Amino acid sequence: xxxxxxxxxxxxxxxxxxxxxxxxxxxxxxxxxxxxxxxxxxxxxxxxxxxxxxxxxxxxxxxxxxxxxxxxxxxxxxxxxxxxxxxxxxxxxxxxxxxxxxxxxxxxxxxxxxxxxxxxxxxxxxxxxxxxxxxxxxxxxxxxxxxxxxxxxxxxxxxxxxxxxxxxxxxxxxxxxx
Amino acid sequence: xxxxxxxxxxxxxxxxxxxxxxxxxxxxxxxxxxxxxxxxxxxxxxxxxxxxxxxxxxxxxxxxxxxxxxxxxxxxxxxxxxxxxxxxxxxxxxxxxxxxxxxxxxxxxxxxxxxxxxxxxxxxxxxxxxxxxxxxxxxxxxxxxxxxxxxxxxxxxxxxxxxxxxxxxxxxxxxxxxxxxxxxxxxxxxxxxxxxxxxxxxxxxxxxxxxxxxxxxxxxxxxxxxxxxxxxxxxxxxxxxxxxxxxxxxxxxxxxxxxxxxxxxxxxxxxxxxxxxxxxxxxxxxxxxxxxxxxxxxxxxxxxxxxxxxxxxxxxxxxxxxxxxxxxxxxxxxxxxxxxxxxxxxxxxxxxxxxxxxxxxxxxxxxxxxxxxxxxxxxxxxxxxxxxxxxxxxxxxxxxxxxxxxx
Numbered sequence: 001x002x003x004x005x006x007x008x009x010x011x012x013x014x015x016x017x018x019x020x021x022x023x024x025x026x027x028x029x030x031x032x033x034x035x036x037x038x039x040x041x042x043x044x045x046x047x048x049x050x051x052x053x054x055x056x057x058x059x060x061x062x063x064x065x066x067x068x069x070x071x072x073x074x075x076x077x078x079x080x081x082x083x084x085x086x087x088x089x090x091x092x093x094x095x096x097x098x099x100x101x102x103x104x105x106x107x108x109x110x111x112x113x114x115x116x117x118x119x120x121x122x123x124x125x126x127x128x129x130x131x132x133x134x135x136x137x138x139x140x141x142x143x144x145x146x147x148x149x150x151x152x153x154x155x156x157x158x159x160x161x162x163x164x165x166x167x168x169x170x171x172x173x174x175x176x177x178x
Numbered sequence: 179x180x181x182x183x184x185x186x187x188x189x190x191x192x193x194x195x196x197x198x199x200x201x202x203x204x205x206x207x208x209x210x211x212x213x214x215x216x217x218x219x220x221x222x223x224x225x226x227x228x229x230x231x232x233x234x235x236x237x238x239x240x241x242x243x244x245x246x247x248x249x250x251x252x253x254x255x256x257x258x259x260x261x262x263x264x265x266x267x268x269x270x271x272x273x274x275x276x277x278x279x280x281x282x283x284x285x286x287x288x289x290x291x292x293x294x295x296x297x298x299x300x301x302x303x304x305x306x307x308x309x310x311x312x313x314x315x316x317x318x319x320x321x322x323x324x325x326x327x328x329x330x331x332x333x334x335x336x337x338x339x340x341x342x343x344x345x346x347x348x349x350x351x352x353x354x355x356x357x358x359x360x361x362x363x364x365x366x367x368x369x370x371x372x373x374x375x376x377x378x379x380x381x382x383x384x385x386x387x388x389x390x391x392x393x394x395x396x397x398x399x400x401x402x403x404x405x406x407x408x409x410x411x412x413x414x415x416x417x418x419x420x421x422x423x424x425x426x427x428x429x430x431x432x433x434x435x436x437x438x439x440x441x442x443x444x445x446x447x448x449x450x451x452x453x454x455x456x457x458x459x460x461x462x463x464x465x466x467x468x469x470x471x472x473x474x475x476x477x478x479x480x481x482x483x484x485x486x487x488x489x490x491x492x493x494x495x496x497x498x499x500x501x502x503x504x505x506x507x508x509x510x511x512x513x514x515x516x517x518x519x520x521x522x523x524x525x526x527x528x529x530x531x532x533x534x535x536x537x538x539x540x541x542x543x544x545x546x547x548x549x550x551x552x553x554x555x556x557x558x559x560x561x562x563x564x565x566x567x568x569x570x571x572x573x574x575x576x577x578x579x580x581x582x583x584x585x
Contacts, residue, residue, distance in 0.1 A: 116539055
């Protein structure tokens, strides 16, 4: 065979490999999109549950909490629940801060569980976001814009005390504050 | 919930991961969950009914331990069938970042997957090499659990993901009450120090403890060191030497029940380990058995002992410091009683009932009620249902390639 044929063959093989890789990456991106969406739904649900519990706490134990704490808590719970409140992270942070100030004996029995669920859901959501972002950051998938019109998913960062457990070299490695 | 657990190591060979999976299944089942296990084993006939045989793992010796490599086509077909028959709400794979059954299940299963990483130091090299290769499939894992901060760090560094830390569980009640070893009693005339682990592995630190014992017997001439675990007795005898021989008693390998009895008998449990342990299960077991714990200051140990609140920490590899603490503890029953109480309280957090509840919360987070079940089959998978092994092989072989083309 002539050198030309060889070159043509080589180009064909390269093209095939590239096509295979592209379809594979597209599959991964689509799968990750689903994972981000599902984990967001769970996180959204967990945050709403926490806000509802906070509102219930303000309603039912208002007298023990004191007027100021009660009204602040009710406002923060409403802020976290209302989609119109522009910055969800700030609203959730405000609510979380107020909830942490409530004495343990006044907390509703489900509160601790709701907190744990928010922490888990947030970690799993951010995990999905991180996997998506790192795949999209690869040079080839960036150059070929394999993500299409999908928006880049955002990390959801609130202060829930979840990141305190890792010490040492990986302390900052987990959460790349997005 | 319908839960499918995948254990990548041979079920009938003793090991931390196997025990973890077994205990998790045994804890979840009485809570009303449907739990099935898929695992390789040496002898298929030895498996209990809820455990499905996936084939024999090819043992690959690695760094002193044995990694089970299982990546066959038949295994894939068995995993697929198990997933289909189980109709699980969530599949929980263990140690998926190795060429194992767990990774295979990650490749096959569609739906909510939880993964637990147990990795200890020695495997991080493998992880570093394998991480990027396994990554596309690990992306399917919705929720990741690490059994310790150390395992979480390995996960973050080599696999680029984060994980929730949920420690290994211990059956606290099984350690808390029961018989002691015959002829031994905590607080008896003979002060006893316990050591458990492979005694011929220097990283477990027995030589340091023996060195310290030489000083301790000066202050407590009747003190006894009880050594339980596997190893070469001749090697131990050489390490012990003539001067210590009357003070060291080798119990050898002990059963689970004897281990608990041993931990209930000793006055002080000592863990002089020198190198990274992922998680100090045996420390928790000792605390559950009410033994005051004296351990070297490894990160994992410090965490279990709550930085010294639930036990005594001593600089690793320092026989003089160890001897000082040990002699002090043996001579102070009041302090031992306080440590024992603190240890019992700390161990309660590791009881399987607590740990399983935390794992269930993870399951419920990745698989909210009303979600789809995990599926292992594809539309065109019908050929697999038939018994002929030829067609089985064909369609599993085409699996990953076909998937690429379809999308």
